Amino acid sequence: MRRVLRVATSAMAILALAAVSPGPAHARPSADSIPSAPSTSTDDDLPADWQLTGTGGGKTLVWTSPDLVPMGNARVEFYAGDTLLGRPLAAKDGRSFRLALDDARIDTTEDLRVLAGGRRLDAAASPAPPPRRAAPAQPSTPLPANKVDPGVQGPYRSIKGEYALKSVRLPGFPAPVEMRATVVGPVGAPGKRPLALFLHGRHYTCFDAAGDIDIAWPCRPGTQPVPSHQGYLRSCC
Numbered sequence: 615m616r617r618v619l620r621v622a623t624s625a626m627a628i629l630a631l632a633a634v635s636p637g638p639a640h641a642r643p644s645a646d647s648i649p650s651a652p653s654t655s656t657d658d659d660l661p662a663d664w665q666l667t668g669t670g671g672g673k674t675l676v677w678t679s680p681d682l683v684p685m686g687n688a689r690v691e692f693y694a695g696d697t698l699l700g701r702p703l704a705a706k707d708g709r710s711f712r713l714a715l716d717d718a719r720i721d722t723t724e725d726l727r728v729l730a731g732g733r734r735l736d737a738a739a740s741p742a743p744p745p746r747r748a749a750p751a752q753p754s755t756p757l758p759a760n761k762v763d764p765g766v767q768g769p770y771r772s773i774k775g776e777y778a779l780k781s782v783r784l785p786g787f788p789a790p791v792e793m794r795a796t797v798v799g800p801v802g803a804p805g806k807r808p809l810a811l812f813l814h815g816r817h818y819t820c821f822d823a824a825g826d827i828d829i830a831w832p833c834r835p836g837t838q839p840v841p842s843h844q845g846y847l848r849s850c851c
Contacts, residue, residue, distance in 0.1 A: 677702070779795075
């Protein structure tokens with residue numbers, strides 16, 4: 615590990631810091647995320663694409679999207695009006711999301727909403743207008759061309775290695791999350807070199823031999839972790 619780090623001080627790209635994102639896309643809500651009271655809603659009260667399953671304290675609120683909902687950079691959330699009901703679990707079909715209501719009461723079913731990062735995901739959402747951006751400022755005089763083309767392979771070969779830090783506990787995960795990275799640097803390059811840090815982003819955590827994906831952590835039996843820390847090696851090596 616020390617050898618890899620010394621090589622990387624001249625120039626390196628840390629391609630990822632963690633094999634999973636800092637929070638699950640869909641997690642069972644905590645008991646205090648929704649008000650406690652008996653649920654009185656029925657399927658007849660719900661908008662299209664919504665369903666209530668189970669009885670009593672075992673009721674589950676289900677929303678099914680007509681299209682696949684890929685994992686994004688924010689967790690999916692269920693709202694009733696402006697009240698957060700909780701963060702549902704995603705089904706393997708990538709379209710259904712289930713939220714255990716326990717003893718929660720839904721005060722209004724007319725304004726059930728599905729959001730992720732403030733963006734509506736359910737069919738009732740109206741498309742948001744594109745953001746208005748000011749035209750970029752133009753320099754008074756043309757800037758000189760860079761003498762080095764970053765798209766052209768350089769004269770130095772690269773070397774890479776991996777290391778792992780102590781796993782850390784993150785909200786929403788029952789077990790500590792691994793911290794892994796790949797380090798890449800040039801061999802024999804003199805002088806100082808810039809440091810490029812690549813974070814793999816937020817996506818599925820586990821997969822199996824059939825290609826099915828999951829967002830659980832730790833990975834369930836029969837699945838293995840997605841090697842997120844190797845995701846940008848194609849860009850550099």
